[in-house]
Amino acid sequence: MKALAVFPGPREVRVIQREPPPLVAPDDVLLRMLDVGICGTDKEICSFEYGTPPAGEDRLIIGHEAVARVVETGPAVEHLSEGDLVVPTVRRPCPGPRCLACRAGHQDYCYTGNFTERGIKEEHGYMAEYVVDRERYMVPVPAALDEVAVLTEPLTIAEKALMQVFWLMQHRPPWLSPGTPAAERGRGLSALVLGAGPVGLLGAMALVMAGFRTYVYSRELPPSPRTDLVTDIGATYVSSQETTFPDLAKDMGNIDLIYEAVGQSHFALEAVRVLGQNGIFILTGVPGLQAFTQSDPARLMRDMVLKNQVVLGTVNAGADAFAAALRDLENFADRWPQSTAALIAGRYPLEQAHDLIFGRTTGIKSVISFRK
Ligand SMILES: [Zn+2]
Ligand SMILES: [Zn+2]
Known part of the structure:
Protein backbone atom coordinates (compact mmCIF):
# COMPACT_ATOMS: atom_id res chain seq x y z
CA MET A 1 0.00 0.00 0.00
CA LYS A 2 0.98 3.65 -0.47
CA ALA A 3 1.48 6.12 2.39
CA LEU A 4 3.06 9.54 2.95
CA ALA A 5 5.92 9.48 5.45
CA VAL A 6 8.35 11.99 6.94
CA PHE A 7 11.93 10.91 7.69
CA PRO A 8 13.25 13.27 10.40
CA GLY A 9 16.87 11.95 10.07
CA PRO A 10 17.55 12.88 6.42
CA ARG A 11 14.70 15.44 6.56
CA GLU A 12 12.69 13.91 3.73
CA VAL A 13 8.97 13.73 2.96
CA ARG A 14 7.91 11.14 0.39
CA VAL A 15 5.36 8.53 -0.71
CA ILE A 16 6.40 5.09 0.51
CA GLN A 17 5.26 1.55 -0.24
CA ARG A 18 4.67 -0.87 2.61
CA GLU A 19 2.61 -3.90 3.58
CA PRO A 20 -0.88 -3.11 4.92
CA PRO A 21 -0.92 -3.40 8.75
CA PRO A 22 -2.22 -6.75 10.12
CA LEU A 23 -5.05 -7.20 12.63
CA VAL A 24 -3.33 -7.98 15.97
CA ALA A 25 -5.68 -7.39 18.94
CA PRO A 26 -9.03 -9.25 18.90
CA ASP A 27 -10.87 -5.92 18.80
CA ASP A 28 -8.79 -4.53 15.93
CA VAL A 29 -10.50 -3.14 12.85
CA LEU A 30 -8.95 -2.81 9.38
CA LEU A 31 -9.89 0.43 7.66
CA ARG A 32 -9.72 1.43 4.01
CA MET A 33 -9.05 5.17 4.14
CA LEU A 34 -11.35 7.41 2.04
CA ASP A 35 -10.39 11.04 2.76
CA VAL A 36 -7.57 12.51 4.85
CA GLY A 37 -7.46 16.26 5.53
CA ILE A 38 -4.30 18.37 5.52
CA CYS A 39 -3.78 21.00 8.22
CA GLY A 40 -1.16 23.25 9.79
CA THR A 41 0.03 20.45 12.07
CA ASP A 42 0.96 18.35 9.00
CA LYS A 43 2.87 21.31 7.62
CA GLU A 44 4.81 21.66 10.89
CA ILE A 45 5.59 17.93 10.94
CA CYS A 46 6.77 18.05 7.32
CA SER A 47 8.98 21.04 8.24
CA PHE A 48 10.44 18.92 11.07
CA GLU A 49 9.27 21.32 13.80
CA TYR A 50 7.10 18.65 15.34
CA GLY A 51 6.24 14.95 15.07
CA THR A 52 7.96 11.77 16.35
CA PRO A 53 8.17 8.36 14.59
CA PRO A 54 7.09 5.22 16.49
CA ALA A 55 9.82 3.77 18.75
CA GLY A 56 12.55 2.05 16.72
CA GLU A 57 11.43 3.47 13.35
CA ASP A 58 13.03 6.12 11.16
CA ARG A 59 9.76 7.38 9.65
CA LEU A 60 6.32 8.66 10.62
CA ILE A 61 3.28 8.25 8.37
CA ILE A 62 1.41 11.54 8.81
CA GLY A 63 -2.33 12.37 8.68
CA HIS A 64 -4.81 12.65 11.57
CA GLU A 65 -8.04 14.02 10.04
CA ALA A 66 -9.78 11.12 8.35
CA VAL A 67 -12.88 9.22 7.34
CA ALA A 68 -12.63 5.54 6.43
CA ARG A 69 -14.62 2.40 5.64
CA VAL A 70 -14.40 -0.79 7.70
CA VAL A 71 -13.11 -3.72 5.60
CA GLU A 72 -12.33 -6.36 8.23
CA THR A 73 -13.02 -6.84 11.94
CA GLY A 74 -11.35 -8.94 14.65
CA PRO A 75 -13.38 -11.58 16.53
CA ALA A 76 -14.02 -9.32 19.57
CA VAL A 77 -15.33 -6.32 17.60
CA GLU A 78 -18.89 -5.69 18.78
CA HIS A 79 -20.44 -2.68 17.11
CA LEU A 80 -18.74 -2.28 13.73
CA SER A 81 -19.03 -4.41 10.64
CA GLU A 82 -17.73 -4.45 7.10
CA GLY A 83 -18.86 -1.44 5.07
CA ASP A 84 -19.45 0.88 8.05
CA LEU A 85 -18.13 4.44 7.85
CA VAL A 86 -15.99 5.66 10.76
CA VAL A 87 -13.87 8.59 11.88
CA PRO A 88 -10.82 7.42 13.86
CA THR A 89 -9.87 9.57 16.87
CA VAL A 90 -6.26 10.73 17.25
CA ARG A 91 -4.90 10.56 20.80
CA ARG A 92 -4.21 7.27 22.61
CA PRO A 93 -3.93 6.97 26.42
CA CYS A 94 -0.67 6.98 28.37
CA PRO A 95 0.17 3.78 30.29
CA GLY A 96 0.36 5.55 33.70
CA PRO A 97 -1.88 3.74 36.19
CA ARG A 98 -2.32 6.98 38.14
CA CYS A 99 -3.33 9.16 35.16
CA LEU A 100 -6.98 9.70 36.10
CA ALA A 101 -7.74 11.28 32.72
CA CYS A 102 -6.41 8.45 30.55
CA ARG A 103 -7.83 5.76 32.83
CA ALA A 104 -11.25 7.41 32.38
CA GLY A 105 -10.88 7.37 28.58
CA HIS A 106 -10.20 11.13 28.45
CA GLN A 107 -6.65 11.13 27.11
CA ASP A 108 -7.22 14.66 25.79
CA TYR A 109 -6.78 15.67 29.47
CA CYS A 110 -3.71 13.41 30.02
CA TYR A 111 -1.60 14.46 33.03
CA THR A 112 1.66 12.69 32.18
CA GLY A 113 2.27 13.80 28.59
CA ASN A 114 3.11 10.17 27.72
CA PHE A 115 0.10 9.80 25.42
CA THR A 116 0.64 8.99 21.75
CA GLU A 117 -1.11 10.56 18.76
CA ARG A 118 -1.72 8.94 15.40
CA GLY A 119 0.13 10.77 12.65
CA ILE A 120 1.79 13.13 15.14
CA LYS A 121 3.47 11.50 18.13
CA GLU A 122 4.93 7.98 18.11
CA GLU A 123 2.13 6.33 16.09
CA HIS A 124 1.64 6.17 12.33
CA GLY A 125 -1.17 8.28 10.93
CA TYR A 126 -3.92 8.00 8.40
CA MET A 127 -2.38 9.19 5.12
CA ALA A 128 -2.16 5.57 3.97
CA GLU A 129 -4.43 3.25 2.02
CA TYR A 130 -5.04 0.96 5.01
CA VAL A 131 -4.98 1.53 8.77
CA VAL A 132 -5.61 -0.77 11.74
CA ASP A 133 -6.79 0.33 15.18
CA ARG A 134 -8.97 -0.79 18.09
CA GLU A 135 -12.73 -0.47 17.80
CA ARG A 136 -12.89 1.78 20.88
CA TYR A 137 -10.96 4.51 19.03
CA MET A 138 -13.46 4.78 16.17
CA VAL A 139 -16.59 6.89 15.97
CA PRO A 140 -19.37 5.58 13.66
CA VAL A 141 -20.47 8.00 10.93
CA PRO A 142 -23.97 8.19 9.38
CA ALA A 143 -23.80 7.25 5.67
CA ALA A 144 -25.22 10.65 4.67
CA LEU A 145 -22.07 12.38 6.01
CA ASP A 146 -19.71 10.39 3.77
CA GLU A 147 -18.63 13.47 1.75
CA VAL A 148 -17.99 15.84 4.67
CA ALA A 149 -17.01 13.59 7.59
CA VAL A 150 -13.31 14.35 7.00
CA LEU A 151 -14.11 17.70 8.69
CA THR A 152 -15.05 15.96 11.95
CA GLU A 153 -11.60 16.08 13.56
CA THR A 314 -8.14 23.48 24.82
CA VAL A 315 -6.55 20.66 22.81
CA ASN A 316 -8.72 18.22 20.87
CA ALA A 317 -10.46 15.94 21.74
CA GLY A 318 -12.36 13.15 23.45
CA ALA A 319 -14.89 10.71 22.01
CA ASP A 320 -17.73 12.94 23.27
CA ALA A 321 -16.43 15.86 21.18
CA PHE A 322 -16.18 13.61 18.09
CA ALA A 323 -19.81 12.54 18.58
CA ALA A 324 -20.86 16.19 19.03
CA ALA A 325 -18.92 17.16 15.89
CA LEU A 326 -20.76 14.55 13.82
CA ARG A 327 -24.13 15.79 15.13
CA ASP A 328 -23.18 19.36 14.26
CA LEU A 329 -21.87 18.41 10.79
CA GLU A 330 -25.30 16.93 10.12
CA ASN A 331 -26.87 20.22 11.27
CA PHE A 332 -24.47 22.25 9.11
CA ALA A 333 -25.19 20.12 6.03
CA ASP A 334 -28.95 20.65 6.61
CA ARG A 335 -28.81 24.37 7.24
CA TRP A 336 -25.96 25.44 4.93
CA PRO A 337 -25.51 22.66 2.34
CA GLN A 338 -23.46 24.80 -0.07
CA SER A 339 -21.12 26.27 2.53
CA THR A 340 -20.57 22.92 4.19
CA ALA A 341 -19.58 21.37 0.85
CA ALA A 342 -17.44 24.43 0.04
CA LEU A 343 -15.30 23.82 3.14
CA ILE A 344 -13.60 21.07 1.15
CA ALA A 345 -11.52 22.85 -1.46
CA GLY A 346 -10.75 19.72 -3.44
CA ARG A 347 -9.79 16.05 -3.35
CA TYR A 348 -6.33 15.15 -4.59
CA PRO A 349 -4.25 11.97 -5.01
CA LEU A 350 -1.58 11.11 -2.46
CA GLU A 351 1.17 12.02 -4.94
CA GLN A 352 0.07 15.67 -4.67
CA ALA A 353 0.18 15.75 -0.86
CA HIS A 354 3.67 17.23 -0.67
CA ASP A 355 2.77 20.16 -2.94
CA LEU A 356 -0.50 20.77 -1.09
CA ILE A 357 1.25 20.78 2.28
CA PHE A 358 3.85 23.29 1.17
CA GLY A 359 1.93 25.27 -1.43
CA ARG A 360 -0.39 28.15 -0.70
CA THR A 361 -3.88 26.71 -0.65
CA THR A 362 -6.46 28.74 -2.45
CA GLY A 363 -9.48 27.01 -0.99
CA ILE A 364 -10.39 26.12 2.57
CA LYS A 365 -9.55 22.47 3.38
CA SER A 366 -7.48 20.33 1.01
CA VAL A 367 -8.14 16.62 1.21
CA ILE A 368 -6.10 13.63 0.08
CA SER A 369 -8.51 11.07 -1.30
CA PHE A 370 -8.00 7.33 -1.63
CA ARG A 371 -11.43 6.90 -3.24
CA LYS A 372 -11.25 5.26 -6.63
ZN1 LIG B 1 -5.28 18.83 11.99
ZN1 LIG C 1 -2.43 10.03 30.64
Whole structure:
Protein backbone atom coordinates (compact mmCIF):
# COMPACT_ATOMS: atom_id res chain seq x y z
CA MET A 1 0.00 0.00 0.00
CA LYS A 2 0.98 3.65 -0.47
CA ALA A 3 1.48 6.12 2.39
CA LEU A 4 3.06 9.54 2.95
CA ALA A 5 5.92 9.48 5.45
CA VAL A 6 8.35 11.99 6.94
CA PHE A 7 11.93 10.91 7.69
CA PRO A 8 13.25 13.27 10.40
CA GLY A 9 16.87 11.95 10.07
CA PRO A 10 17.55 12.88 6.42
CA ARG A 11 14.70 15.44 6.56
CA GLU A 12 12.69 13.91 3.73
CA VAL A 13 8.97 13.73 2.96
CA ARG A 14 7.91 11.14 0.39
CA VAL A 15 5.36 8.53 -0.71
CA ILE A 16 6.40 5.09 0.51
CA GLN A 17 5.26 1.55 -0.24
CA ARG A 18 4.67 -0.87 2.61
CA GLU A 19 2.61 -3.90 3.58
CA PRO A 20 -0.88 -3.11 4.92
CA PRO A 21 -0.92 -3.40 8.75
CA PRO A 22 -2.22 -6.75 10.12
CA LEU A 23 -5.05 -7.20 12.63
CA VAL A 24 -3.33 -7.98 15.97
CA ALA A 25 -5.68 -7.39 18.94
CA PRO A 26 -9.03 -9.25 18.90
CA ASP A 27 -10.87 -5.92 18.80
CA ASP A 28 -8.79 -4.53 15.93
CA VAL A 29 -10.50 -3.14 12.85
CA LEU A 30 -8.95 -2.81 9.38
CA LEU A 31 -9.89 0.43 7.66
CA ARG A 32 -9.72 1.43 4.01
CA MET A 33 -9.05 5.17 4.14
CA LEU A 34 -11.35 7.41 2.04
CA ASP A 35 -10.39 11.04 2.76
CA VAL A 36 -7.57 12.51 4.85
CA GLY A 37 -7.46 16.26 5.53
CA ILE A 38 -4.30 18.37 5.52
CA CYS A 39 -3.78 21.00 8.22
CA GLY A 40 -1.16 23.25 9.79
CA THR A 41 0.03 20.45 12.07
CA ASP A 42 0.96 18.35 9.00
CA LYS A 43 2.87 21.31 7.62
CA GLU A 44 4.81 21.66 10.89
CA ILE A 45 5.59 17.93 10.94
CA CYS A 46 6.77 18.05 7.32
CA SER A 47 8.98 21.04 8.24
CA PHE A 48 10.44 18.92 11.07
CA GLU A 49 9.27 21.32 13.80
CA TYR A 50 7.10 18.65 15.34
CA GLY A 51 6.24 14.95 15.07
CA THR A 52 7.96 11.77 16.35
CA PRO A 53 8.17 8.36 14.59
CA PRO A 54 7.09 5.22 16.49
CA ALA A 55 9.82 3.77 18.75
CA GLY A 56 12.55 2.05 16.72
CA GLU A 57 11.43 3.47 13.35
CA ASP A 58 13.03 6.12 11.16
CA ARG A 59 9.76 7.38 9.65
CA LEU A 60 6.32 8.66 10.62
CA ILE A 61 3.28 8.25 8.37
CA ILE A 62 1.41 11.54 8.81
CA GLY A 63 -2.33 12.37 8.68
CA HIS A 64 -4.81 12.65 11.57
CA GLU A 65 -8.04 14.02 10.04
CA ALA A 66 -9.78 11.12 8.35
CA VAL A 67 -12.88 9.22 7.34
CA ALA A 68 -12.63 5.54 6.43
CA ARG A 69 -14.62 2.40 5.64
CA VAL A 70 -14.40 -0.79 7.70
CA VAL A 71 -13.11 -3.72 5.60
CA GLU A 72 -12.33 -6.36 8.23
CA THR A 73 -13.02 -6.84 11.94
CA GLY A 74 -11.35 -8.94 14.65
CA PRO A 75 -13.38 -11.58 16.53
CA ALA A 76 -14.02 -9.32 19.57
CA VAL A 77 -15.33 -6.32 17.60
CA GLU A 78 -18.89 -5.69 18.78
CA HIS A 79 -20.44 -2.68 17.11
CA LEU A 80 -18.74 -2.28 13.73
CA SER A 81 -19.03 -4.41 10.64
CA GLU A 82 -17.73 -4.45 7.10
CA GLY A 83 -18.86 -1.44 5.07
CA ASP A 84 -19.45 0.88 8.05
CA LEU A 85 -18.13 4.44 7.85
CA VAL A 86 -15.99 5.66 10.76
CA VAL A 87 -13.87 8.59 11.88
CA PRO A 88 -10.82 7.42 13.86
CA THR A 89 -9.87 9.57 16.87
CA VAL A 90 -6.26 10.73 17.25
CA ARG A 91 -4.90 10.56 20.80
CA ARG A 92 -4.21 7.27 22.61
CA PRO A 93 -3.93 6.97 26.42
CA CYS A 94 -0.67 6.98 28.37
CA PRO A 95 0.17 3.78 30.29
CA GLY A 96 0.36 5.55 33.70
CA PRO A 97 -1.88 3.74 36.19
CA ARG A 98 -2.32 6.98 38.14
CA CYS A 99 -3.33 9.16 35.16
CA LEU A 100 -6.98 9.70 36.10
CA ALA A 101 -7.74 11.28 32.72
CA CYS A 102 -6.41 8.45 30.55
CA ARG A 103 -7.83 5.76 32.83
CA ALA A 104 -11.25 7.41 32.38
CA GLY A 105 -10.88 7.37 28.58
CA HIS A 106 -10.20 11.13 28.45
CA GLN A 107 -6.65 11.13 27.11
CA ASP A 108 -7.22 14.66 25.79
CA TYR A 109 -6.78 15.67 29.47
CA CYS A 110 -3.71 13.41 30.02
CA TYR A 111 -1.60 14.46 33.03
CA THR A 112 1.66 12.69 32.18
CA GLY A 113 2.27 13.80 28.59
CA ASN A 114 3.11 10.17 27.72
CA PHE A 115 0.10 9.80 25.42
CA THR A 116 0.64 8.99 21.75
CA GLU A 117 -1.11 10.56 18.76
CA ARG A 118 -1.72 8.94 15.40
CA GLY A 119 0.13 10.77 12.65
CA ILE A 120 1.79 13.13 15.14
CA LYS A 121 3.47 11.50 18.13
CA GLU A 122 4.93 7.98 18.11
CA GLU A 123 2.13 6.33 16.09
CA HIS A 124 1.64 6.17 12.33
CA GLY A 125 -1.17 8.28 10.93
CA TYR A 126 -3.92 8.00 8.40
CA MET A 127 -2.38 9.19 5.12
CA ALA A 128 -2.16 5.57 3.97
CA GLU A 129 -4.43 3.25 2.02
CA TYR A 130 -5.04 0.96 5.01
CA VAL A 131 -4.98 1.53 8.77
CA VAL A 132 -5.61 -0.77 11.74
CA ASP A 133 -6.79 0.33 15.18
CA ARG A 134 -8.97 -0.79 18.09
CA GLU A 135 -12.73 -0.47 17.80
CA ARG A 136 -12.89 1.78 20.88
CA TYR A 137 -10.96 4.51 19.03
CA MET A 138 -13.46 4.78 16.17
CA VAL A 139 -16.59 6.89 15.97
CA PRO A 140 -19.37 5.58 13.66
CA VAL A 141 -20.47 8.00 10.93
CA PRO A 142 -23.97 8.19 9.38
CA ALA A 143 -23.80 7.25 5.67
CA ALA A 144 -25.22 10.65 4.67
CA LEU A 145 -22.07 12.38 6.01
CA ASP A 146 -19.71 10.39 3.77
CA GLU A 147 -18.63 13.47 1.75
CA VAL A 148 -17.99 15.84 4.67
CA ALA A 149 -17.01 13.59 7.59
CA VAL A 150 -13.31 14.35 7.00
CA LEU A 151 -14.11 17.70 8.69
CA THR A 152 -15.05 15.96 11.95
CA GLU A 153 -11.60 16.08 13.56
CA PRO A 154 -10.98 19.82 12.97
CA LEU A 155 -14.54 20.50 14.21
CA THR A 156 -13.88 18.63 17.48
CA ILE A 157 -11.71 21.56 18.58
CA ALA A 158 -14.74 23.87 18.62
CA GLU A 159 -17.02 21.18 20.03
CA LYS A 160 -14.78 20.46 23.00
CA ALA A 161 -14.41 24.18 23.68
CA LEU A 162 -18.16 24.76 23.41
CA MET A 163 -18.97 21.89 25.77
CA GLN A 164 -16.83 23.65 28.37
CA VAL A 165 -18.19 27.11 27.57
CA PHE A 166 -21.76 25.84 27.99
CA TRP A 167 -20.82 24.18 31.27
CA LEU A 168 -19.30 27.44 32.48
CA MET A 169 -22.26 29.46 31.24
CA GLN A 170 -24.73 27.28 33.05
CA HIS A 171 -22.91 27.99 36.26
CA ARG A 172 -21.80 31.56 35.61
CA PRO A 173 -23.34 33.99 35.23
CA PRO A 174 -25.87 32.61 37.72
CA TRP A 175 -29.02 33.91 36.04
CA LEU A 176 -28.67 31.60 33.00
CA SER A 177 -30.68 28.50 33.72
CA PRO A 178 -29.33 24.99 33.25
CA GLY A 179 -31.23 22.92 30.75
CA THR A 180 -31.32 25.63 28.08
CA PRO A 181 -31.66 23.90 24.67
CA ALA A 182 -28.39 23.71 22.70
CA ALA A 183 -29.61 26.03 19.96
CA GLU A 184 -30.42 28.77 22.49
CA ARG A 185 -27.39 28.71 24.72
CA GLY A 186 -25.72 31.53 22.84
CA ARG A 187 -28.93 33.55 22.38
CA GLY A 188 -28.31 37.23 23.20
CA LEU A 189 -24.55 36.70 23.41
CA SER A 190 -21.81 37.72 21.00
CA ALA A 191 -18.83 35.68 19.87
CA LEU A 192 -15.68 36.79 18.07
CA VAL A 193 -13.73 34.22 16.07
CA LEU A 194 -10.10 35.09 15.35
CA GLY A 195 -8.93 33.55 12.09
CA ALA A 196 -10.75 32.31 8.99
CA GLY A 197 -8.95 29.01 8.43
CA PRO A 198 -10.82 25.69 8.71
CA VAL A 199 -10.72 25.67 12.54
CA GLY A 200 -12.01 29.24 12.72
CA LEU A 201 -14.74 28.71 10.11
CA LEU A 202 -15.94 25.45 11.65
CA GLY A 203 -15.92 27.19 15.04
CA ALA A 204 -17.98 30.06 13.61
CA MET A 205 -20.52 27.59 12.21
CA ALA A 206 -20.83 25.86 15.58
CA LEU A 207 -21.26 29.24 17.33
CA VAL A 208 -23.96 30.44 14.90
CA MET A 209 -25.68 27.07 15.32
CA ALA A 210 -25.68 27.64 19.10
CA GLY A 211 -27.34 31.04 18.66
CA PHE A 212 -24.38 33.38 19.18
CA ARG A 213 -24.24 36.65 17.22
CA THR A 214 -20.94 35.74 15.56
CA TYR A 215 -18.15 37.83 14.02
CA VAL A 216 -15.08 36.46 12.22
CA TYR A 217 -11.99 38.68 12.29
CA SER A 218 -9.02 37.90 10.07
CA ARG A 219 -6.43 39.57 7.88
CA GLU A 220 -7.70 38.94 4.37
CA LEU A 221 -9.91 41.42 2.59
CA PRO A 222 -13.26 40.28 1.20
CA PRO A 223 -14.37 38.83 -1.13
CA SER A 224 -12.85 35.34 -0.95
CA PRO A 225 -14.31 31.84 -0.57
CA ARG A 226 -13.71 32.15 3.18
CA THR A 227 -15.32 35.56 3.65
CA ASP A 228 -18.27 34.49 1.45
CA LEU A 229 -18.78 31.46 3.67
CA VAL A 230 -18.85 33.67 6.79
CA THR A 231 -21.60 35.80 5.23
CA ASP A 232 -23.55 32.78 4.00
CA ILE A 233 -23.81 31.26 7.50
CA GLY A 234 -25.18 34.53 8.88
CA ALA A 235 -22.01 35.72 10.63
CA THR A 236 -20.23 39.05 10.05
CA TYR A 237 -16.79 39.15 8.47
CA VAL A 238 -14.39 41.95 9.49
CA SER A 239 -10.87 42.40 8.08
CA SER A 240 -8.08 43.48 10.42
CA GLN A 241 -6.73 45.53 7.50
CA GLU A 242 -9.83 47.74 7.66
CA THR A 243 -10.94 47.70 11.30
CA THR A 244 -8.94 47.82 14.56
CA PHE A 245 -9.83 45.77 17.64
CA PRO A 246 -11.19 48.80 19.55
CA ASP A 247 -13.43 49.75 16.60
CA LEU A 248 -14.60 46.17 16.27
CA ALA A 249 -15.45 46.11 19.99
CA LYS A 250 -17.50 49.30 19.62
CA ASP A 251 -19.44 47.65 16.83
CA MET A 252 -20.03 44.35 18.64
CA GLY A 253 -20.98 45.63 22.09
CA ASN A 254 -20.02 43.41 25.02
CA ILE A 255 -17.88 40.57 23.64
CA ASP A 256 -18.99 37.48 25.55
CA LEU A 257 -16.74 34.95 23.88
CA ILE A 258 -13.52 35.07 21.88
CA TYR A 259 -12.50 31.93 19.98
CA GLU A 260 -8.86 32.17 18.97
CA ALA A 261 -7.95 29.95 16.00
CA VAL A 262 -4.76 31.55 14.65
CA GLY A 263 -1.95 30.73 17.05
CA GLN A 264 -0.51 34.26 16.87
CA SER A 265 0.45 35.34 20.38
CA HIS A 266 0.58 39.06 19.55
CA PHE A 267 -2.86 39.02 17.92
CA ALA A 268 -4.32 37.07 20.87
CA LEU A 269 -2.92 39.55 23.39
CA GLU A 270 -4.45 42.44 21.50
CA ALA A 271 -7.77 40.62 21.36
CA VAL A 272 -7.90 39.83 25.07
CA ARG A 273 -8.09 43.57 25.73
CA VAL A 274 -11.49 43.78 24.07
CA LEU A 275 -12.96 40.74 25.86
CA GLY A 276 -16.09 41.92 27.60
CA GLN A 277 -17.64 41.73 31.03
CA ASN A 278 -17.95 38.05 32.19
CA GLY A 279 -16.20 37.07 28.95
CA ILE A 280 -14.56 33.75 28.10
CA PHE A 281 -11.43 33.64 25.95
CA ILE A 282 -10.73 30.29 24.27
CA LEU A 283 -7.24 29.57 22.93
CA THR A 284 -6.97 26.78 20.35
CA GLY A 285 -3.96 27.78 18.23
CA VAL A 286 -0.50 26.55 19.16
CA PRO A 287 1.99 29.33 18.42
CA GLY A 288 5.41 28.41 17.08
CA LEU A 289 8.44 30.51 17.98
CA GLN A 290 7.35 34.11 17.63
CA ALA A 291 8.89 37.50 18.17
CA PHE A 292 8.89 38.70 21.78
CA THR A 293 6.10 41.19 22.35
CA GLN A 294 5.67 43.67 25.14
CA SER A 295 2.40 43.67 27.01
CA ASP A 296 0.98 45.16 30.16
CA PRO A 297 0.39 42.26 32.57
CA ALA A 298 -1.06 44.57 35.23
CA ARG A 299 -3.79 45.68 32.88
CA LEU A 300 -4.46 42.06 31.90
CA MET A 301 -4.80 41.04 35.56
CA ARG A 302 -6.95 44.06 36.41
CA ASP A 303 -9.35 43.32 33.56
CA MET A 304 -9.57 39.62 34.32
CA VAL A 305 -10.42 40.26 37.97
CA LEU A 306 -12.75 43.19 37.56
CA LYS A 307 -14.60 41.67 34.58
CA ASN A 308 -14.92 38.07 35.91
CA GLN A 309 -13.09 36.76 32.85
CA VAL A 310 -12.00 33.23 32.01
CA VAL A 311 -9.12 32.20 29.73
CA LEU A 312 -9.40 28.61 28.60
CA GLY A 313 -6.92 26.59 26.57
CA THR A 314 -8.14 23.48 24.82
CA VAL A 315 -6.55 20.66 22.81
CA ASN A 316 -8.72 18.22 20.87
CA ALA A 317 -10.46 15.94 21.74
CA GLY A 318 -12.36 13.15 23.45
CA ALA A 319 -14.89 10.71 22.01
CA ASP A 320 -17.73 12.94 23.27
CA ALA A 321 -16.43 15.86 21.18
CA PHE A 322 -16.18 13.61 18.09
CA ALA A 323 -19.81 12.54 18.58
CA ALA A 324 -20.86 16.19 19.03
CA ALA A 325 -18.92 17.16 15.89
CA LEU A 326 -20.76 14.55 13.82
CA ARG A 327 -24.13 15.79 15.13
CA ASP A 328 -23.18 19.36 14.26
CA LEU A 329 -21.87 18.41 10.79
CA GLU A 330 -25.30 16.93 10.12
CA ASN A 331 -26.87 20.22 11.27
CA PHE A 332 -24.47 22.25 9.11
CA ALA A 333 -25.19 20.12 6.03
CA ASP A 334 -28.95 20.65 6.61
CA ARG A 335 -28.81 24.37 7.24
CA TRP A 336 -25.96 25.44 4.93
CA PRO A 337 -25.51 22.66 2.34
CA GLN A 338 -23.46 24.80 -0.07
CA SER A 339 -21.12 26.27 2.53
CA THR A 340 -20.57 22.92 4.19
CA ALA A 341 -19.58 21.37 0.85
CA ALA A 342 -17.44 24.43 0.04
CA LEU A 343 -15.30 23.82 3.14
CA ILE A 344 -13.60 21.07 1.15
CA ALA A 345 -11.52 22.85 -1.46
CA GLY A 346 -10.75 19.72 -3.44
CA ARG A 347 -9.79 16.05 -3.35
CA TYR A 348 -6.33 15.15 -4.59
CA PRO A 349 -4.25 11.97 -5.01
CA LEU A 350 -1.58 11.11 -2.46
CA GLU A 351 1.17 12.02 -4.94
CA GLN A 352 0.07 15.67 -4.67
CA ALA A 353 0.18 15.75 -0.86
CA HIS A 354 3.67 17.23 -0.67
CA ASP A 355 2.77 20.16 -2.94
CA LEU A 356 -0.50 20.77 -1.09
CA ILE A 357 1.25 20.78 2.28
CA PHE A 358 3.85 23.29 1.17
CA GLY A 359 1.93 25.27 -1.43
CA ARG A 360 -0.39 28.15 -0.70
CA THR A 361 -3.88 26.71 -0.65
CA THR A 362 -6.46 28.74 -2.45
CA GLY A 363 -9.48 27.01 -0.99
CA ILE A 364 -10.39 26.12 2.57
CA LYS A 365 -9.55 22.47 3.38
CA SER A 366 -7.48 20.33 1.01
CA VAL A 367 -8.14 16.62 1.21
CA ILE A 368 -6.10 13.63 0.08
CA SER A 369 -8.51 11.07 -1.30
CA PHE A 370 -8.00 7.33 -1.63
CA ARG A 371 -11.43 6.90 -3.24
CA LYS A 372 -11.25 5.26 -6.63
ZN1 LIG B 1 -5.28 18.83 11.99
ZN1 LIG C 1 -2.43 10.03 30.64
